[in-house]
Amino acid sequence: MTENNNLTIKELIKVDKELLENVSILIENQDSQSILNLLADLHPADVAEILNHLNLEDATFIFNLLDNETASEVVVHLDDNFRSDILGELNSEKISDIVDELDSDDAVDIMGDLPEEVAEEVLSKIDKEDSEEFKELMKYPEDSAGGIMSSDFVYVHKDSTIKDAIREVRKNAEEFEHIYQVYVIDDAGRLLGFVQLKLLLIKPLKTKVNTIMSEDLIFVSPTADQEEVARIMEKYDLVSLPVVDENRIMLGRITIDDIVDVINEEATEDIQKIAGLSEEQEPNYSVFRISRIRLPWLAMALVLEFFNAILLSSYENIIEQFYIATFFIPIVMAMGGSSGTQAAIVMVRSLSSGEIWFKHSLSRLIKEFGVALLNGLACSVVLLLGVTVFFPGNKVTFEFGIFLSAALLTVMVTATMLGATIPLIFKKFKTDPAIATGPFVTTANDILGLIIYFSLITIYLAGR
Amino acid sequence: MTENNNLTIKELIKVDKELLENVSILIENQDSQSILNLLADLHPADVAEILNHLNLEDATFIFNLLDNETASEVVVHLDDNFRSDILGELNSEKISDIVDELDSDDAVDIMGDLPEEVAEEVLSKIDKEDSEEFKELMKYPEDSAGGIMSSDFVYVHKDSTIKDAIREVRKNAEEFEHIYQVYVIDDAGRLLGFVQLKLLLIKPLKTKVNTIMSEDLIFVSPTADQEEVARIMEKYDLVSLPVVDENRIMLGRITIDDIVDVINEEATEDIQKIAGLSEEQEPNYSVFRISRIRLPWLAMALVLEFFNAILLSSYENIIEQFYIATFFIPIVMAMGGSSGTQAAIVMVRSLSSGEIWFKHSLSRLIKEFGVALLNGLACSVVLLLGVTVFFPGNKVTFEFGIFLSAALLTVMVTATMLGATIPLIFKKFKTDPAIATGPFVTTANDILGLIIYFSLITIYLAGR
Numbered sequence: 001m002t003e004n005n006n007l008t009i010k011e012l013i014k015v016d017k018e019l020l021e022n023v024s025i026l027i028e029n030q031d032s033q034s035i036l037n038l039l040a041d042l043h044p045a046d047v048a049e050i051l052n053h054l055n056l057e058d059a060t061f062i063f064n065l066l067d068n069e070t071a072s073e074v075v076v077h078l079d080d081n082f083r084s085d086i087l088g089e090l091n092s093e094k095i096s097d098i099v100d101e102l103d104s105d106d107a108v109d110i111m112g113d114l115p116e117e118v119a120e121e122v123l124s125k126i127d128k129e130d131s132e133e134f135k136e137l138m139k140y141p142e143d144s145a146g147g148i149m150s151s152d153f154v155y156v157h158k159d160s161t162i163k164d165a166i167r168e169v170r171k172n173a174e175e176f177e178h179i180y181q182v183y184v185i186d187d188a189g190r191l192l193g194f195v196q197l198k199l200l201l202i203k204p205l206k207t208k209v210n211t212i213m214s215e216d217l218i219f220v221s222p223t224a225d226q227e228e229v230a231r232i233m234e235k236y237d238l239v240s241l242p243v244v245d246e247n248r249i250m251l252g253r254i255t256i257d258d259i260v261d262v263i264n265e266e267a268t269e270d271i272q273k274i275a276g277l278s279e280e281q282e283p284n285y286s287v288f289r290i291s292r293i294r295l296p297w298l299a300m301a302l303v304l305e306f307f308n309a310i311l312l313s314s315y316e317n318i319i320e321q322f323y324i325a326t327f328f329i330p331i332v333m334a335m336g337g338s339s340g341t342q343a344a345i346v347m348v349r350s351l352s353s354g355e356i357w358f359k360h361s362l363s364r365l366i367k368e369f370g371v372a373l374l375n376g377l378a379c380s381v382v383l384l385l386g387v388t389v390f391f392p393g394n395k396v397t398f399e400f401g402i403f404l405s406a407a408l409l410t411v412m413v414t415a416t417m418l419g420a421t422i423p424l425i426f427k428k429f430k431t432d433p434a435i436a437t438g439p440f441v442t443t444a445n446d447i448l449g450l451i452i453y454f455s456l457i458t459i460y461l462a463g464r
Numbered sequence: 465m466t467e468n469n470n471l472t473i474k475e476l477i478k479v480d481k482e483l484l485e486n487v488s489i490l491i492e493n494q495d496s497q498s499i500l501n502l503l504a505d506l507h508p509a510d511v512a513e514i515l516n517h518l519n520l521e522d523a524t525f526i527f528n529l530l531d532n533e534t535a536s537e538v539v540v541h542l543d544d545n546f547r548s549d550i551l552g553e554l555n556s557e558k559i560s561d562i563v564d565e566l567d568s569d570d571a572v573d574i575m576g577d578l579p580e581e582v583a584e585e586v587l588s589k590i591d592k593e594d595s596e597e598f599k600e601l602m603k604y605p606e607d608s609a610g611g612i613m614s615s616d617f618v619y620v621h622k623d624s625t626i627k628d629a630i631r632e633v634r635k636n637a638e639e640f641e642h643i644y645q646v647y648v649i650d651d652a653g654r655l656l657g658f659v660q661l662k663l664l665l666i667k668p669l670k671t672k673v674n675t676i677m678s679e680d681l682i683f684v685s686p687t688a689d690q691e692e693v694a695r696i697m698e699k700y701d702l703v704s705l706p707v708v709d710e711n712r713i714m715l716g717r718i719t720i721d722d723i724v725d726v727i728n729e730e731a732t733e734d735i736q737k738i739a740g741l742s743e744e745q746e747p748n749y750s751v752f753r754i755s756r757i758r759l760p761w762l763a764m765a766l767v768l769e770f771f772n773a774i775l776l777s778s779y780e781n782i783i784e785q786f787y788i789a790t791f792f793i794p795i796v797m798a799m800g801g802s803s804g805t806q807a808a809i810v811m812v813r814s815l816s817s818g819e820i821w822f823k824h825s826l827s828r829l830i831k832e833f834g835v836a837l838l839n840g841l842a843c844s845v846v847l848l849l850g851v852t853v854f855f856p857g858n859k860v861t862f863e864f865g866i867f868l869s870a871a872l873l874t875v876m877v878t879a880t881m882l883g884a885t886i887p888l889i890f891k892k893f894k895t896d897p898a899i900a901t902g903p904f905v906t907t908a909n910d911i912l913g914l915i916i917y918f919s920l921i922t923i924y925l926a927g928r
Binding site: 043045049077166169170173178179180197198199200201202216218233234235236237239256257259260261263264267268270271274275276277281283287288290291294295297298299301302303305306308309310312313316319320323324326327328329330331333334335337338339341342345346349350367370371374375378379382383386390391412439442443446450 | 507509513541630633634637642643644661662663664665666680682697698699700701703720721723724725727728731732734735738739740741745747751752754755758759761762763765766767769770772773774776777780783784787788790791792793794795797798799801802803805806809810813814831834835838839842843846847850854855876903906907910914
């Protein structure tokens with residue numbers, strides 16, 4: 001092997017940086033041959049990374065230069081939205097040539113993103129057996145077990161020997177990228193167990209597979225949510241998970257490398273919701289597109305916070321006669337917001353990791369109440385001290401300090417309970433609980449916090 | 465196989481719910497035999513889940529009932545912090561029996577969590593060869609490639625045949641849980657390539673491994689950060705990644721199931737930082753422990769927001785003569801906070817996925833500026849309209865509306881740029897950029913926002 005093949009982390013990153021600039025120059029000069037030479041030494045994932053950093057026109061130009069096999073290896077590594085854009089620039093002929101080279105789960109993924117008429121054209125152009133298989137797989141929602149499973153799995157009948165199993169592996173070794181297990185089925189095609197690949201190497205050839213197969217079967221139905229699938233594969237440390245129908249007939253299998261993508265996707269989605277982003281922002285997006293991703297939540301926050309302006313104006317008399325109250329608006333808002341967000345995020349994570357069952361949600365809420373009370377008290381005491389030290393004299397009386405601290409405590413407890421409860425309610429009504437972590441709850445807490453604060457101020461002023 | 469073995473998702477979740485209650489009753493009655501019978505049918509990961517939901521005393525009680533093999537299978541699935549707590553209750557004899565049964569990476573993980581003197585006692589009690597190996601592995605930081613790698617890998621010399629490779633697999637098949645590849649080394653022990661397990665099944669026994677090995681080697685050094693390792697394995701769709709020293713001598717290998725844990729850990733950490741949590745909150749934590757996790761950031765936010773109270777009091781004269789200005793404090797704070805958080809979170813995600821290189825950070829910041837300008841303008845126009853409609857007449861003049869909108873635009877642009885820049889600065893100074901997504905930047909933006917707002921109000925009032 002030559003030294004050039006020795007990729008290390010450092011070199012990998014360097015290659016990307018330099019290449020992106022070199023590629024841009026070569027594209028400007030329309031120097032196709034040099035581009036191909038330059039890309040030839042790269043891993044398809046690196047080629048995809050370069051494309052992901054180019055604009056649509058340049059990326060499509062390069063993509064069209066690639067032969068079908070390379071294109072199929074590159075296409076699976078492209079960013080999802082950008083992949084649809086690039087494929088939108090190709091004719092159905094080229095797409096079907098690429099799809100022909102793909103594993104069934106990747107092929108279905110890509111066709112799912114195509115406009116319906118293009119997908120049909122593509123299907124009509126590929127091998128009939130493949131297209132039947134793809135049509136079957138395309139029935140399942142994209143984020144279900146059926147949507148991410150591959151129908152490329154090796155199986156044998158329960159009466160087969162190790163020798164038969166090895167023959168099956170040999171038959172499919174080239175076409176199926178990942179073979180970790182050989183599945184064992186009965187006469188009716190029902191899944192009975194599996195044999196780890198390493199066992200095929202160490203047991204005598206005449207051994208019956210059903211004497212060495214593992215029967216600790218964990219499987220899912222094709223309608224299971226991909227997040228559920230990820231949780232099961234993580235929990236049980238599986239590299240491969242069979243998908244079966246209601247009669248336990250095996251339909252496909254999901255491999256861990258696809259689940260890595262799911263886990264990332266889900267984590268990214270959760271974080272997007274916290275940030276109030278309507279979709280993932282990718283490096284080649286224009287200013288306008290990024291603006292569109294962020295604006296919906298900003299606009300919603302603006303409208304909700306406008307209520308706060310109206311709310312405050314309704315307390316006009318209080319503010320006019322006791323403007324000192326306004327000094328502490330930021331504290332009340334920020335502390336309510338922070339404690340509410342903490343509770344919401346922790347609750348959403350617990351729900352999505354399956355830690356909380358509804359039976360236990362009440363005891364969990366009681367715990368949240370205890371936490372809110374403790375932290376609220378701690379912050380109230382600090383605030384009272386702070387007010388006494390920094391706002392001495394007759395401007396902020398000790399009596400007002402007590403009211404202020406009480407308001408902070410009330411706001412923090414209310415906000416925490418709101419933050420912890422809303423995800424549970426969303427879950428109950430089959431809405432994604434993660435929405436509760438976003439600006440929606442924060443602004444709701446702002447409004448609630450100010451109402452509580454000014455109500456207490458009203459009481460204070462009335463009693464003065 | 466009996467029907468009882470057919471785990472499906474639904475049944476799995478049901479089992480957990482019922483079991484937890486049954487187990488609690490059995491613990492109360494100290495009915496050890498029934499507990500063991502009940503746990504015998506469960507997957508070790510499910511036993512661990514039950515323990516994770518119990519308090520320390522009950523969990524330790526059950527853990528002590530398990531035989532060493534089961535205990536070793538359960539211990540790897542326990543929540544990290546809780547595992548340390550449970551092991552803290554055991555003597556070094558029992559711990560070394562458990563460690564003896566573990567894969568080297570898991571063993572090292574667990575020993576890393578033990579107090580130093582306990583870890584040494586454990587090491588002195590296990591097999592000498594193993595303890596040397598563990599000591600070697602324990603040198604690496606827990607979150608480095610060396611810290612997560614396992615030394616359980618199969619390798620052969622480059623002049624070996626397939627037959628030799630199969631013999632090596634056979635020798636280690638029982639001890640090594642995951643075997644996906646056989647690594648090929650030269651006379652000096654340097655890594656040359658690898659052979660996929662399926663190839664051992666389909667090629668003639670006399671074939672030399674160096675004629676069929678894959679030379680597209682991707683490897684990392686033991687000091688590489690685990691996040692870097694995860695990124696590489698994801699990007700190149702690897703199930704197994706070799707770790708080599710500076711002479712390319714193979715030290716160990718990292719498997720994808722460990723990386724799944726890393727990805728989850730990192731996503732959880734990112735989200736924790738956004739929420740301002742000092743560590744992950746686990747289901748069995750007490751109210752006091754949860755309070756301790758959340759309080760540091762709340763206290764910090766309180767102190768920072770207290771500056772805002774002092775700041776507002778310094779604008780006392782303005783507020784007194786023009787209290788209408790205070791109506792819009794919530795809008796200014798919330799919009800600055802939201803746009804700053806959006807920018808910070810997007811930047812942190814881009815940095816951690818390796819999308820942004822420093823060379824490109826300037827063009828990225830220019831883009832952020834464009835986005836902030838667009839969204840700021842959109843929100844300003846809406847605010848101006850809202851103020852005109854809802855605050856008509858002489859109370860809020862159109863002129864003040866213009867100043868208010870200008871303040872909103874300035875605050876949103878400043879907050880966005882602050883949110884986008886701080887992660888880059890943190891990264892530059894080798895601090896975790898994700899800290900920038902937490903309450904720290906939000907409160908910094910609150911302060912900055914109010915300063916900008918009241919500065920513009922001052923100008924407005926001066927010109928009136």
